[in-house]
Amino acid sequence: MIRSTGRCARLAALLVTLGAAGSTAAAQGREIGERGSSGIEGYPKGLGLGVALGDPAGIAISHRPGDWSLLQGTVGWSLTKGRLHVSGDYVRNLMLLEAAETPSLRFPVYVGVGGRLLLADQGAADREDAKADRRSNVGVRFPVGIGLLPDTQAIDAFLEVAPVLRLLPDVGVGWDAAIGFRVYPWGRGPVRDR
Numbered sequence: 001m002i003r004s005t006g007r008c009a010r011l012a013a014l015l016v017t018l019g020a021a022g023s024t025a026a027a028q029g030r031e032i033g034e035r036g037s038s039g040i041e042g043y044p045k046g047l048g049l050g051v052a053l054g055d056p057a058g059i060a061i062s063h064r065p066g067d068w069s070l071l072q073g074t075v076g077w078s079l080t081k082g083r084l085h086v087s088g089d090y091v092r093n094l095m096l097l098e099a100a101e102t103p104s105l106r107f108p109v110y111v112g113v114g115g116r117l118l119l120a121d122q123g124a125a126d127r128e129d130a131k132a133d134r135r136s137n138v139g140v141r142f143p144v145g146i147g148l149l150p151d152t153q154a155i156d157a158f159l160e161v162a163p164v165l166r167l168l169p170d171v172g173v174g175w176d177a178a179i180g181f182r183v184y185p186w187g188r189g190p191v192r193d194r
Helices: 002-024 120-128
Strands: 027-031 046-055 057-064 069-078 083-100 104-118 137-141 144-150 155-168 174-181
Touching: 057 174, 069 104, 083 137, 104 155, 137 174
Parallel strands: none
Antiparallel strands: 027 083, 046 057, 046 174, 057 069, 069 083, 083 104, 104 137, 104 144, 137 155, 144 155, 155 174
16 A cells, blocks of 8 residues: 555656646646637547556546536556456546647646446455455545647547545545546547637
8 A cells, every 4th residue: 555655646746747847838828728829629529538557557438528627437457456447537627738849739737526436356355354445445536637638639648646535335545546548539629719
């Protein structure tokens, strides 16, 4: 547990550093959906499918109902906990960072809330010596992340950490952290001018 917490703390520090670097290195915050000088063609639309690596590692899915929000989920394997991981979140963009050096890239910073289900092997979970964090459990996730949106492709990438409050069968805390990407086969949405 201490080893995975240290990894999550390093990932969180990297996320904060990226956000700070993006905002100080000639980056300008602007409202989501406002068209920049680069001629951005809007956000990817429809269903997105991709890969998440980290804890969990698996299939990343998403649906963007609007420029400000995203429904996202992951179905995969928790490498540190050795269990099937299923999660779903509603995330909302807080700001959009752009750097003068890379006008064709946008970096949305987001927060959200969601749920997580970890399913353990029943044989291992039934052992009397099984630790509480090795059993199946249900929890609430609070993802914080930064994305990468190129204006030339219908894809997005993300780096995310998510504190988790375990609720069932016992109360506790944990972390999820992942990096990944998703492809949107239906392309990009329309230009969003203010």
